[in-house]
Structure formats: structure tokens, C-alpha cells
Amino acid sequence: MGHREDLLAGAKRCLLEKGYARTTARDIVAASGTNLASIGYHYGSKNALMAEALFAATSDWGDDAEQALAAVLPDGAGRRQHFETGWTVIIDLFQKHRALWSAQMEAVLLADRDSALREFFATSWPESSTGLIALLNGVPAEEVTEEQRRVFGSLYMTLLGGLLLQQQLEHYPVPDGRDLAQAMAWISGADTP
Numbered sequence: 001m002g003h004r005e006d007l008l009a010g011a012k013r014c015l016l017e018k019g020y021a022r023t024t025a026r027d028i029v030a031a032s033g034t035n036l037a038s039i040g041y042h043y044g045s046k047n048a049l050m051a052e053a054l055f056a057a058t059s060d061w062g063d064d065a066e067q068a069l070a071a072v073l074p075d076g077a078g079r080r081q082h083f084e085t086g087w088t089v090i091i092d093l094f095q096k097h098r099a100l101w102s103a104q105m106e107a108v109l110l111a112d113r114d115s116a117l118r119e120f121f122a123t124s125w126p127e128s129s130t131g132l133i134a135l136l137n138g139v140p141a142e143e144v145t146e147e148q149r150r151v152f153g154s155l156y157m158t159l160l161g162g163l164l165l166q167q168q169l170e171h172y173p174v175p176d177g178r179d180l181a182q183a184m185a186w187i188s189g190a191d192t193p
Helices: 003-018 025-032 036-043 046-072 079-096 098-113 115-137 146-169 177-188
Strands: none
Touching: 003 025, 003 036, 003 046, 003 098, 025 036, 025 046, 036 046, 046 079, 046 098, 046 115, 079 098, 079 115, 079 146, 079 177, 098 115, 098 146, 115 146
8 A cells, every 4th residue: 555545544543543533643644654744745634634534434334334235135125125124224333333423423513614524525425325325225326316316315314414313322212224114104194103
């Protein structure tokens, strides 16, 4: 690996061990075996590197979720079963990736005062929401339309954020995929409580 890749690996490690805000440039350098000048040369700033590390760690989680869903979802699953099983897998993976989600929530809160972070979240939104739609609707990512991204993407990102908050608080009951699917059926009138 070159310095660029070493820096990214070190930043990901620091992100998961120390969190977003508590990671310093010196921490990244120590974890990557590089030097301070490498951060500016390859990424422009520590914040840009940390945003890239956050995106890479989230992509790793997405791969993990995709594999976990493929292992439990039966062939020919319908839309509701895909939704229900997909959310159950996502919720089950929250604990395994708790450090990532803590760092993600921390970064979201910091984005209010950090234009680079706001820009990062704005540019990563389409890929993130497309990944969730593909996972939860059982469609290939390349077939997700702008309208689906606008409607499903917004709903799924809202659900994800709320579930993460509930999970982080630990004592708040977190619904499972079946609960979410049932709630959606009641809201749509397809089923009654």
C-alpha cells in the first residue's frame, strides 16, 4: 500500500477507536505509519481524510449487510419479506458496527458547523440511499431511479437515523423488521391494528 491507502486505513482505525471529533492528525499519522505532510498532500486536510474514512467504513458496513441479507433471505422473496428481513439484518448489525454508527452520528452533528462535512454528506447521500433501496427493495443498485431515491431513499434514511438513535440510547425499545413492516401495512391501510 502507498501513503494514500495507509492514511485511509489509519483514519478508519482511528475513527472506530476514538470517534470522529477526538481523532487528531497525529493519531492518524501514528496509526498509518506516515507523516503529517502526507495528509495534506493526499487528502487536502484531516477533515477531508476523516470524511473519506467515514464513507469507506460505511461502505464496509453496506457490504456486511448485503452478505448477511443474502445468507438469510430465501429465493423469490416478495417485497414485504425483503423489507422485513432487510431491516432485521440492519438492526442486528448495529451492535457489531456500533463504533461506526457512533462516529457517524457525531459527524452528522458536527456538520452543522462544518461546511466540508455538510458537502460530504450531500455528495454521499445518493450512493448511500441507493444502497439502502437496493438492499431493502431487492433491486440492483443500477436500476434505482431518481424518483425511488427521492421517495424510498428519504424514508429509509429517516428510518435508519431513528433506529440508530434508539439503538444508541440502549434502553429505548428498538423495533425489528417485522414491526416496521407491520407499521407500514397499517399506515397504508393494507392491514389493520
